[in-house]
Amino acid sequence: MDSITSKILYNEEVAPGYFRIGLEWKGVLVLPGQFVMLRVSDSLDPLLRRPFGIYKVLNPKWVKSAGGYRGSGIELLYSVVGRGTIRLSRRVAGDVAGLLGPIGNGFPVPEQSRNKEQKVIMVAGGVGTVPFYLLADLLGADSALLVGARSKEVLALVKDFRPLKCKVAISTEDGSVGAKGLVTDLLKEEIAKGGPSVVYGCGPLGMLKAVAEVSESLGVDSFVSLERSMACGIGVCLGCAVKGTEHAARPGRPPEYVMVCSDGPVFKSSEVEWSRL
Amino acid sequence: MDSITSKILYNEEVAPGYFRIGLEWKGVLVLPGQFVMLRVSDSLDPLLRRPFGIYKVLNPKWVKSAGGYRGSGIELLYSVVGRGTIRLSRRVAGDVAGLLGPIGNGFPVPEQSRNKEQKVIMVAGGVGTVPFYLLADLLGADSALLVGARSKEVLALVKDFRPLKCKVAISTEDGSVGAKGLVTDLLKEEIAKGGPSVVYGCGPLGMLKAVAEVSESLGVDSFVSLERSMACGIGVCLGCAVKGTEHAARPGRPPEYVMVCSDGPVFKSSEVEWSRL
Amino acid sequence: MKKNDNNKTGNNKAGKGVTKLPSMAVNVAGLKLSNPVMTASGTFGYGLEFAPYLDLSRLGGVVVKGLSPKPRPGNPGPRIVETPCGMLNAIGLQNVGVDAFIEEKLPKLRKVKTRVIANIFGESVADYVLVAKKLDGARGVHAVEINISCPNVKKGGMSFGVNPKEAARVVRAVRKATALPVITKLSPNVSDIAEMARAVEEAGSDVISLINTIPGMVIDIEKRMPVIARGIGGLSGPAIRPIAVRMVNEVYNAVSLPVIGIGGIMNASDAIEFMIAGASAVQVGTASFVDPQAAEKVVDGIADYLVRHKMSAKKLTGSLQK
Amino acid sequence: MKKNDNNKTGNNKAGKGVTKLPSMAVNVAGLKLSNPVMTASGTFGYGLEFAPYLDLSRLGGVVVKGLSPKPRPGNPGPRIVETPCGMLNAIGLQNVGVDAFIEEKLPKLRKVKTRVIANIFGESVADYVLVAKKLDGARGVHAVEINISCPNVKKGGMSFGVNPKEAARVVRAVRKATALPVITKLSPNVSDIAEMARAVEEAGSDVISLINTIPGMVIDIEKRMPVIARGIGGLSGPAIRPIAVRMVNEVYNAVSLPVIGIGGIMNASDAIEFMIAGASAVQVGTASFVDPQAAEKVVDGIADYLVRHKMSAKKLTGSLQK
Numbered sequence A, B: 001m002d003s004i005t006s007k008i009l010y011n012e013e014v015a016p017g018y019f020r021i022g023l024e025w026k027g028v029l030v031l032p033g034q035f036v037m038l039r040v041s042d043s044l045d046p047l048l049r050r051p052f053g054i055y056k057v058l059n060p061k062w063v064k065s066a067g068g069y070r071g072s073g074i075e076l077l078y079s080v081v082g083r084g085t086i087r088l089s090r091r092v093a094g095d096v097a098g099l100l101g102p103i104g105n106g107f108p109v110p111e112q113s114r115n116k117e118q119k120v121i122m123v124a125g126g127v128g129t130v131p132f133y134l135l136a137d138l139l140g141a142d143s144a145l146l147v148g149a150r151s152k153e154v155l156a157l158v159k160d161f162r163p164l165k166c167k168v169a170i171s172t173e174d175g176s177v178g179a180k181g182l183v184t185d186l187l188k189e190e191i192a193k194g195g196p197s198v199v200y201g202c203g204p205l206g207m208l209k210a211v212a213e214v215s216e217s218l219g220v221d222s223f224v225s226l227e228r229s230m231a232c233g234i235g236v237c238l239g240c241a242v243k244g245t246e247h248a249a250r251p252g253r254p255p256e257y258v259m260v261c262s263d264g265p266v267f268k269s270s271e272v273e274w275s276r277l
Numbered sequence C, D: 001m002k003k004n005d006n007n008k009t010g011n012n013k014a015g016k017g018v019t020k021l022p023s024m025a026v027n028v029a030g031l032k033l034s035n036p037v038m039t040a041s042g043t044f045g046y047g048l049e050f051a052p053y054l055d056l057s058r059l060g061g062v063v064v065k066g067l068s069p070k071p072r073p074g075n076p077g078p079r080i081v082e083t084p085c086g087m088l089n090a091i092g093l094q095n096v097g098v099d100a101f102i103e104e105k106l107p108k109l110r111k112v113k114t115r116v117i118a119n120i121f122g123e124s125v126a127d128y129v130l131v132a133k134k135l136d137g138a139r140g141v142h143a144v145e146i147n148i149s150c151p152n153v154k155k156g157g158m159s160f161g162v163n164p165k166e167a168a169r170v171v172r173a174v175r176k177a178t179a180l181p182v183i184t185k186l187s188p189n190v191s192d193i194a195e196m197a198r199a200v201e202e203a204g205s206d207v208i209s210l211i212n213t214i215p216g217m218v219i220d221i222e223k224r225m226p227v228i229a230r231g232i233g234g235l236s237g238p239a240i241r242p243i244a245v246r247m248v249n250e251v252y253n254a255v256s257l258p259v260i261g262i263g264g265i266m267n268a269s270d271a272i273e274f275m276i277a278g279a280s281a282v283q284v285g286t287a288s289f290v291d292p293q294a295a296e297k298v299v300d301g302i303a304d305y306l307v308r309h310k311m312s313a314k315k316l317t318g319s320l321q322k
């Protein structure tokens, strides 16, 4: 993990309210599912950095020994939702921005990723597609991406996945693209197809809960990437705590709570007290 | 006076650290020497608007009855000195910005401005040239602009005055352009040339004091444009107070202090307690 | 206005239930406002200065600059300095004096259809009483707001606002001196704001407003001098809002008087925060400097929220779930 | 360390006069720091977490997360929320407990050449004493900082920090329990900070640090619930800086103990403001979240200033002109 001042390479709207931003970061090593803390402006308001998942690695090279990609920079994909992301969306190429990361554990990259034994089913809600691009690229046909979204914005979110070998299925609330309904319905179908599989989820809390429940009820392990307001991103402010179950016990960790930034953001669903989220 | 949301027409660096910004403002009437309060960003930091003199009127038309120019917008000229002006300098054409004004009394426009009886000697320190462009344009050969600056940046500050009929003299601290020394030396020479004249000053406090002293000692009336930190710009916060002399007494005014925003920014030198500034 | 009249805000006639356009009206212990949005003392002049920028009649009320028995010149400058998300001021309570207010400002204010609240202060209890009495007879004043964050000259300059007994003395005396609703404006500079609130409730205040500014200092590190000539100034603006919301909630829970929320309100959602915390009405302060139309925009934004949530302003007050 | 040892900060040997490189060293009542910049408790973990980002040995000192007799799980989330130019936190003093600190963290910290200040708290005077005693024998701890902004469980949960007598009781007991320099960290949530400072001076504290966070509340207006699960959190960050600078100056004028300034320091000029106001040293808090290198940048910036002004750090302290 490092704290750098990065140069913005590009920052462009890919669909109404969705931007991708490229940030220079020579030699960075990224595990799929990791995130960064980004300073959106040099103003004191908003004060805190904002967490964003790493979407792509620029000029990526898979480093097997490290289980991650090494590259010359990163690309983030973000939706404009509030004060911080509004300001971020106004920044232009050439500007510099404080960048901290890559942070967190990321999704487990199955050892069998190259031998098709276990299928990884990735379930994304909206911009929750972000942590799955690197994985989908890596796993190819051994993986499936199920994306739930409100409406047509989903097309912008899945566009980059189309050229990959990863299977993509879509559901929208209004039925405008893909199946009408919930992404968990797609999940049930996908699990029902059989074969050993593991489920990875990223998106709104309600969706993650449903993903964990569906997976458990069908006897499949699931991992979820959680979101919490964050101040530090490095496990020291203790602000991003969520209640862990006994399965979350790890040596040397503070008792009872786990930190989304330093213990996560990816947790095995059984490690989290869902009722306290 | 009005409070509007104005569109930025252009915002460009004219010399290192100096910018001119064009703001759309249909039908605005400007008296020479007036200023505006401009919101530099929509962040809460910096919180307060910043005061800037009106440099030019876009598509100006002299309205004799009103003693001012009417136009389609205004141009400001500002130097980047701190948190607010740094942010302002990053804004781009098409952005919008809160704009309040035109504020204040402005410099008296001599009634004889069209008959050459009284010469107006304008003394500017650095970016203190701003309130004099409209006056110099109006008064032409009946006026002289004396500019003191640190060094070569003065060239960018006087450039726009060159095509006018107004006489321009320069002094710089390092002697790189014009006379080496203080602008008040130029002032003494100019007054010594004789004929009825009046002195207008705008610039750093030390310079204004010297301008007032020199003028008084040579028996010439002087007016100065003062600067104070401002919160409201409309005379209600009472934050921009300076101590007035008995000459500053005006009916209905709060006792003892005058407000730079609503009673000024231009004061007759004799109205101000210089020792308390 | 009798002391026991102090029920929580009720929007009298209009409160029959929520219809299509939710009621914005609030009745703050007899002070009937068309909506809960006022302006804060010292940030809105004598009201008229804002007529070019907004429609004064669309505001719930206008609180004028603090009035003293005699005109006051105020402090030497610099009087203000910007701070992170806020500002300090040490204006020194410059004002035209209560007589000039009544003679020169009030006649013009009467022509504007809004409620006028006179903020008053003094250096002794007698000062407060004198100003309150003069205003009591003045047509066009709808309530008196007591600023107790002022030095008590007779007690060595210690502020009335940090001592429950001294605060109660002022309130009791003003309560007797006027038939107008009496609002007491609390200073946040105390260990226990609830104790202060109970003291002024006990002393007969009809309404409590809070918070006033918080003392602060900014130093020019090149000159090694305070930026503000008087050294210390009062901090206002969004920086203090979380403190103000917390205190409004504490006071709401501690007393049965209606509460007016003040402190860093920049927009409607900020105002709504205060109402949820327990405020029957709010005052917009520093925001009027940042945007002279701020108060009217807050009115519009609250209306939108109430429509969206199918709620009256009255219902919003104290709707915090724990 | 005896009570009367409490002279204002002196940078011992190096203080012979200003030479080309002004002395950054300060001696805060026996706590010798290579420069006046520490980190604030709760914002720097146990120090080691920051090793990847800055050179810990370049800091004057590191104040670790508050330690209690037993490990504490802390509060349910959400625990933090951003505010204008600041943030609220209600971490609930989660920590590994004093024993785990001494066994697991301290051995690693000893390897880093910096001063380690242990911040301690408890729910009773006995708790504070227990922690202080354990730390007294622990090699690598250079001072103890008492966080008195904690609920006194035996007195109905009222904070030690708002009652001069209760605060003095804690300080007196800790003073007896340890030979280390004792720093008392004051809560800003009081009417009269000078009174609190005098009480802890009287009780034998060697140093006073301030300010801790200011209680505040943020409400989610859609859910009508406080954003922070516990309702109220502590406000920190640049928003509170003017309040903190004012209080540091008041305490500096009220007592003869050295003062450590805390509150919203984001960069060197902010730190210098505190020193001019009277602080012998400073602590960088929330800024370390915004930029993990903040504290080291503050060190660099103070050095630049001292060079430019040909001044030692010691001379800067209390250099405010009025």
Ligand SMILES: Cc1cc2nc3c(=O)[nH]c(=O)nc-3n(C[C@H](O)[C@H](O)[C@H](O)COP(=O)(O)OP(=O)(O)OC[C@H]3O[C@@H](n4cnc5c(N)ncnc54)[C@H](O)[C@@H]3O)c2cc1C
Residues within 6 Å of the ligand: A035, A046, A050, A051, A052, A053, A054, A076, A077, A078, A079, A080, A081, A082, A083, A084, A085, A086, A127, A130, A131, A226, A227, A228, A229, A230, A265
């Ligand atoms: C590990 C992690 C990875 C993330 N990755 C991405 C990503 O790849 N792309 C993306 O668009 N967004 C991502 N997010 C969410 C992103 O951090 C928030 O949308 C952003 O911080 C909002 O900032 P804002 O100032 O615009 O909104 P605010 O004005 O702060 O808030 C707007 C809304 O966003 C919510 N919010 C604010 N901060 C957070 C936060 N830290 N976490 C969750 N919700 C928040 C608020 O509750 C509010 O509803 C991620 C969050 C986490 C914790």
Ligand SMILES: Cc1cc2nc3c(=O)[nH]c(=O)nc-3n(C[C@H](O)[C@H](O)[C@H](O)COP(=O)(O)OP(=O)(O)OC[C@H]3O[C@@H](n4cnc5c(N)ncnc54)[C@H](O)[C@@H]3O)c2cc1C
Residues within 6 Å of the ligand: B035, B046, B050, B051, B052, B053, B054, B076, B077, B078, B079, B080, B081, B082, B083, B084, B085, B086, B127, B130, B226, B227, B228, B229, B230, B265
């Ligand atoms: C009536 C009036 C007209 C002005 N016209 C112009 C103009 O045409 N062009 C121009 O470049 N500048 C002008 N100024 C000065 C301009 O307002 C300040 O330079 C600007 O506000 C600084 O903002 P900042 O945030 O960049 O600096 P800050 O970070 O706020 O401060 C940087 C420095 O500027 C000083 N400063 C801050 N605010 C003010 C203020 N309101 N008045 C004076 N000094 C201040 C500070 O003391 C500090 O030394 C004018 C000021 C006034 C009062």
Ligand SMILES: Cc1cc2nc3c(=O)[nH]c(=O)nc-3n(C[C@H](O)[C@H](O)[C@H](O)COP(=O)(O)O)c2cc1C
Residues within 6 Å of the ligand: B237, B238, C040, C041, C042, C043, C065, C066, C089, C091, C093, C119, C147, C185, C211, C212, C213, C235, C236, C237, C238, C240, C262, C263, C264, C265, C283, C284, C285, C286, C287
């Ligand atoms: C410049 C200024 C002058 C003020 N004058 C007064 C006053 O005369 N009487 C008073 O009770 N409060 C006065 N206040 C306090 C405000 O009414 C208000 O309580 C405080 O500013 C907090 O609200 P805000 O953060 O919205 O500004 C003044 C505030 C400012 C900024």
Ligand SMILES: Cc1cc2nc3c(=O)[nH]c(=O)nc-3n(C[C@H](O)[C@H](O)[C@H](O)COP(=O)(O)O)c2cc1C
Residues within 6 Å of the ligand: A237, A238, D040, D041, D042, D043, D065, D066, D089, D091, D093, D119, D147, D185, D211, D212, D213, D235, D236, D237, D238, D240, D262, D263, D264, D265, D283, D284, D285, D286, D287
């Ligand atoms: C997340 C967080 C946790 C904190 N924990 C402690 C603590 O355990 N003990 C303590 O004395 N102060 C604690 N504080 C207070 C800080 O040490 C400091 O006094 C306060 O944040 C003001 O400084 P700042 O504005 O620079 O952050 C904490 C502050 C924050 C933001």
Ligand code: FES
Residues within 6 Å of the ligand: A229, A230, A231, A232, A233, A234, A235, A236, A237, A238, A239, A240, A241, A259, A260, A261, A262
């Ligand atoms: S964000 Fe600070 S501990 Fe996770």
Ligand code: FES
Residues within 6 Å of the ligand: B229, B230, B231, B232, B233, B234, B235, B236, B237, B238, B239, B240, B241, B259, B260, B261, B262
């Ligand atoms: S800036 Fe408010 S009175 Fe002049």
